[in-house]
Amino acid sequence: MSTEIQSWLLSIEPFEGESLSHFLGRFRRQNHLSPSALGDLAGVGAVIARWERFHFNPFPSDAELAAVAEVVGVTLDRLRQMLAPEGVKMKCEPIRLCAACYQEEPYHRLEWQYQSTGGCDRHQLRLLSKCRNCQAKFPIPALWEDGCCDRCRLHFGEMTKWQKSY
Numbered sequence: 001m002s003t004e005i006q007s008w009l010l011s012i013e014p015f016e017g018e019s020l021s022h023f024l025g026r027f028r029r030q031n032h033l034s035p036s037a038l039g040d041l042a043g044v045g046a047v048i049a050r051w052e053r054f055h056f057n058p059f060p061s062d063a064e065l066a067a068v069a070e071v072v073g074v075t076l077d078r079l080r081q082m083l084a085p086e087g088v089k090m091k092c093e094p095i096r097l098c099a100a101c102y103q104e105e106p107y108h109r110l111e112w113q114y115q116s117t118g119g120c121d122r123h124q125l126r127l128l129s130k131c132r133n134c135q136a137k138f139p140i141p142a143l144w145e146d147g148c149c150d151r152c153r154l155h156f157g158e159m160t161k162w163q164k165s166y
């Protein structure tokens with residue numbers, strides 16, 4: 001079964017530190033799959049949409065992760081790296097952004113959603129938790145296709161001007 005699945009699915013390379021939500025969104029768009037269609041292919045039911053919102057309660061089982069890893073074409077270990085390590089608390093809201101990081105490499109970093117993360121160590125900047133241009137919340141990373149605010153269309157990479165030093 002898995003060989004048949006993988007023969008028509010296009011796999012993508014995960015980025016360093018990319019969140020599962022962002023990765024799954026890219027994979028689904030590449031293959032024109034809805035969250036439920038991906039869940040059906042992997043045989044895991046309706047969990048994909050929840051994972052894309054960082055809702056990990058109940059936490060994904062090894063069997064679920066292995067099934068999804070096989071469909072998306074990465075190893076189980078690599079897929080696990082897109083989830084917070086055990087004991088690290090995640091915030092599912094608000095979705096946060098270091099615009100300076102995004103400008104360098106346009107993807108959502110998992111560690112931006114850690115409760116313990118107050119800012120970006122790389123840029124010494126605080127994270128943004130909404131668009132300061134129009135006050136809209138950021139969409140879930142699975143939907144970051146255009147890399148801009150849903151409402152005012154300002155590009156995420158242009159939002160560094162609102163990041164305070166950290």
Ligand SMILES: [Zn+2]
Pocket residue numbers: 098099100101102120121122123124125
């Ligand atoms: Zn940064």
Ligand SMILES: [Zn+2]
Pocket residue numbers: 131132133134135136149150151152153154
């Ligand atoms: Zn906006």
